[in-house]
Amino acid sequence: MADERAKHFRRLRRLRRSARRWSVLAGGLGGAAAVLTPYAGIGLGDAAWAGAAGGALALAAWRWADLRALAAQPAPPELNPAEVAARNRARLVAAVERLPVGPGVLAEVRRVRSRMALRGTGAAEPFARLDRAALTLAGMAGRLTGPAEPAVREAATADGSLRDLAFRVAGVERALRLAPAQARPSLAEAHRELAEQLDSGVTAYEGLVVAAAGYVAEDARPSGEHPSAARLVEATDLLHGVTAALAELRGVDDPRRAPAAASWPPVGGEPPRGPAADPWAATDPLAAAPATDHWGSAGPLRAGH
Numbered sequence: 001m002a003d004e005r006a007k008h009f010r011r012l013r014r015l016r017r018s019a020r021r022w023s024v025l026a027g028g029l030g031g032a033a034a035v036l037t038p039y040a041g042i043g044l045g046d047a048a049w050a051g052a053a054g055g056a057l058a059l060a061a062w063r064w065a066d067l068r069a070l071a072a073q074p075a076p077p078e079l080n081p082a083e084v085a086a087r088n089r090a091r092l093v094a095a096v097e098r099l100p101v102g103p104g105v106l107a108e109v110r111r112v113r114s115r116m117a118l119r120g121t122g123a124a125e126p127f128a129r130l131d132r133a134a135l136t137l138a139g140m141a142g143r144l145t146g147p148a149e150p151a152v153r154e155a156a157t158a159d160g161s162l163r164d165l166a167f168r169v170a171g172v173e174r175a176l177r178l179a180p181a182q183a184r185p186s187l188a189e190a191h192r193e194l195a196e197q198l199d200s201g202v203t204a205y206e207g208l209v210v211a212a213a214g215y216v217a218e219d220a221r222p223s224g225e226h227p228s229a230a231r232l233v234e235a236t237d238l239l240h241g242v243t244a245a246l247a248e249l250r251g252v253d254d255p256r257r258a259p260a261a262a263s264w265p266p267v268g269g270e271p272p273r274g275p276a277a278d279p280w281a282a283t284d285p286l287a288a289a290p291a292t293d294h295w296g297s298a299g300p301l302r303a304g305h
Contacts, residue, residue, distance in 0.1 A: 004076040012070055019063035026060045029053035114163070121170040122195055126202045130166070133202070133209045134159050143216045155208055162201045169194045 033049040079087075096102040111131060118124045137155055144152050172191045179187050 005078055008070075008073075008075050012067070015063060015067040015070060019060060019067050022056055022060035022063050026053060026056035029056050118166060118170050121173050123166040123169040123173070123198060126195075126198050127163070127166040130159070130162055130202045130205060133206045137209045137212060140212055140216050143219070144212055148212065148215050151208065151212065155205065155212075158201070158205055158208075162198065162205060165194065165198050165201065169198055 029049065030053040033046065033053045036049060037046045093106065096106060099105075115124070115128065115131070118127050137152075141152055169191065172187065172194060176184065176187050176191055
């Protein structure tokens, strides 16, 4: 990302190129008008040539004037690389925050960076407790309205002061490792007092979070059964009744409906194993009569057997 100094010199180069381009164009149009005007007399085309040459000359003069005015201004001072990096970081953070998930991602990155900075010190454990309590309170902040709003503002102020105290404790602890022997007792006493203040402050913050959870629970706690649960039970009973009624209607036979013909072959079973029926048996008289001769049961055929 370019700074103000780079923008100044880029604009200066752009004006110089524009002034040179219009100067060349004005010279070409002016020369053409000077040659073509006396060649065939003054006409409509000569007026166009002269007008274009005059306009180009005027634009070239304005561009040179703008160039001289910009060159007379002092260039912005060169920025420190640290300032450039900080400005680029701020622009990047602003671009990420415009995304839908940007604020959450940045908050998580800052939280992890703070925990990494306190790793290996006595303030790491109280800071982790404070971080968990702050996340819990942030999840309930939208429901802490009315009488609980002053408590939310007080919690936000206490959160910032306790985080600053945690970094102070970590800094004193690191300095204690490098302190000479004669200065170590007083520094150790100060570190112990700061650590006790941090622990008691985090404990009080956790108590505030517990009290806020109790407020949220009692604020939404109904006196009897929850209305949504009662409506759900009623809707469930209604669906059970409709289901039973549909089952009863399905079990009643409709007299207007003819019985369906049996399908062949039967689905899921084997065909019957009896002999196949003769389709001509119903119309053949011999097949319908008993197998006896015309003499009766005592005829010659029977006697021959």
